[in-house]
Amino acid sequence: MRGDEIRKVDAQRRFKAGMAFQEAERKMREAKRLRAEGASLTQILKLVNEAKALRKHYRKDLNANREKQVTQAHIDWANQQLKAVPQVQEILNIWNEVNQGLITLWENSGLLTSEQANYYRSMKNYVPLYAAREDLPTNEQEAYTGTRTGTKTVRELDHLEGIVFQDRVSSLKWAMAVKKSNKRK
Numbered sequence: 001m002r003g004d005e006i007r008k009v010d011a012q013r014r015f016k017a018g019m020a021f022q023e024a025e026r027k028m029r030e031a032k033r034l035r036a037e038g039a040s041l042t043q044i045l046k047l048v049n050e051a052k053a054l055r056k057h058y059r060k061d062l063n064a065n066r067e068k069q070v071t072q073a074h075i076d077w078a079n080q081q082l083k084a085v086p087q088v089q090e091i092l093n094i095w096n097e098v099n100q101g102l103i104t105l106w107e108n109s110g111l112l113t114s115e116q117a118n119y120y121r122s123m124k125n126y127v128p129l130y131a132a133r134e135d136l137p138t139n140e141q142e143a144y145t146g147t148r149t150g151t152k153t154v155r156e157l158d159h160l161e162g163i164v165f166q167d168r169v170s171s172l173k174w175a176m177a178v179k180k181s182n183k184r185k
Contacts, residue, residue, distance in 0.1 A: 003070025005123060010064040017061035020054045027051040096124060102171055109179035 031047040082089050100121060107117035 003067045004075045006067040007070070010066055013061040013064040017058035017064070020058040021062065024051040024054040027054070102175060105175045105179065109175055109182055111175065111178060 027047045028051045031044045031051070034044050034047070082092075103112065103117050103120050106112045107114060112120070
């Protein structure tokens with residue numbers, strides 16, 4: 001389900017990048033037209049620099065495809081399983097409520113801005129422990145220090161079973177401590 005969200009976000013990013021590249025191309029055509037008309041170099045360079053900035057900013061999004069393991073067949077299978085076993089959806093709803101509660105607590109504690117909190121709330125199936133490094137901004141990615149390289153599969157992460165809720169409880173305790181210390185100030 002998170003894979004489906006990532007695929008949709010990447011499609012939106014590719015669309016937005018395509019639009020930005022079209023805008024950059026329009027600015028370049030305008031700069032050429034101004035050059036032919038004999039406009040000032042300042043006007044022409046302003047448009048050229050704006051076009052270059054757009055291209056530079058959106059280049060990485062033009063071919064965004066972060067989800068490498070989940071296919072549409074996997075998504076369809078997961079949706080079938082949710083329909084066949086509605087109790088799984090109840091568990092996912094509980095998980096989502098815990099995440100939403102933590103986000104609200106972090107926002108109320110001042111650890112997240114309203115904009116950041118809304119961003120995390122928009123990701124219904126976000127599970128931070130299993131997030132791929134590719135989900136993080138490049139400046140926040142940490143190098144993997146283990147002996148293997150590459151993306152981990154769910155099978156490789158099975159040993160983490162049970163740690164998931166411990167992670168959530170630790171996050172809750174930490175956020176509550178921060179909120180308490182903020183009230184004292």
